[in-house]
Amino acid sequence: MSDAELTVEVTGRVATVVIRNPGRRNAMTAAMWRQLPVLLDGLEADPTVHALVLTGADGTFCAGADLGDLDELLDAGDASIAVVAEERLAAFPKPTVAAIEGACVGGGCQLAVACDLRIAAADARFGVPPARLGLVYPAPTTRRLARLVGPSAAKHLLFTSELIDAERALRVGLVDEVLPADGLAARVEAITEAVAQRSRLTVAAAKEIIDGRVDDARIAWWHGQVRASGEAREGVAAANERRPPRFSWAPPGRP
Template sequence: MRPVSETGELTLDIRGATALITIDHPRKRNAMTTPMWSAWPALMEQVVADPDIRVVVLTGAAGHFCAGADISELDTILDNDRPTLAHEAIARCPKPTIAAINGSCVGGGVLMAGACDMRIAGLSSRFGVPPANLGLVYPPIPLERLVRLIGPAATKYLVFTAELIGGERARHIGFVDELLPDDVVLHRALALADDIAKRSQLSIQATKDLVDRMVDRTLTDERVDAWMAQVAGSPDMAEGVAAFLERRRSHFTWNGAGLAG
């Protein structure tokens, strides 16, 4: 049996074309410690650099996603930008990311799940944004991402009340994409990842980049042209058309990790 880390850890399990990252600190409902926050950027760099990995799934150990920051380390966490760097590492991953959520998804857990492209949650899931219980103000970058995802009114409600909401409410406000029985959440996320991994990664990564830049208002003609040049130089379109005409499954081969910048 693998020993339980006293300070928590992030574990990486490669399953075919999917990287499964597990937030593992079950003694504190997977609350994030300073070493755990610090581990995210390098871990995501490893995932991005591996051309065989096409999709990333984030989950939590022992029935919870993440209860946010470890309050016992709050002074240390507030004294650095590791949480923001962690959220940004997840959000800036050019490959599609899926959060598989059960149990507690609170504070930094909400922000990490919100940094993913899709969220699948279990019926037991509970979501909350509690800085008003602690006299804190969240950093603007991950907070802005939450506003873009669920809107200013829902964000204010969660912060002002600091209350926990269930999965049904989370789905209603647009935070959760699918709400399922707890025991099938991870299975569904991995199956969805496997399905996405079979599609054209050029199409998927280009769309992720373009949509994110549209939302950020940073999309330029030059960026669009760069992606169209990728299409022109890739065999994916010819393969997709051929597979459609021949009534067979496509075998896409583009495995770049997006465009720099």
């Protein structure tokens, strides 16, 4: 039996998905790519989960995709199981944070970029290696990378396949913060706990709008949720009374 798997732990209001593939620097196997959307479906439906952390086991985020079945990968193109998993992660309606140590390469970088935030340890290394392999990086993945770091930095990563360190990743916008390795877990916990305390309505609407997944009708629906939920009244009252707000809105699903 393979010991390559994704594991999930829920602590308080935060779920942590851990990439595990001992001996392969947590490379994503075909089974793991297929497993991720299923896990995300369950976590989306869990009302106790307000935020998600994606990380790797034993000091390594993910060294890429396991290319053992190359023919399947080549035949699928942009419909590959890796792209399906990436798109599901990007569309996950709750805030997502990639906590990155060690290698974050290829498929690992693909997953990290699909998260909302990326917090890296100082030892993290990033790379996008398809030019070393003669592969075409999927179009959705390439566009998402370019939106994040800009065309020039995306071209550098894709054209050269060079690894870059965490400080350079921070400069080009690939990651949001860089910390000593021993401070990473505490910082990720602080961020996710802060997010979990905020209005879920505000956060969910902001994520959809920033990601460009709304039309005028959806925006009007969000404003209607503000009026119907009393969320803004509670927030203002809490500020005036100098107390933590008691937000209660929960996602009802798309109308």
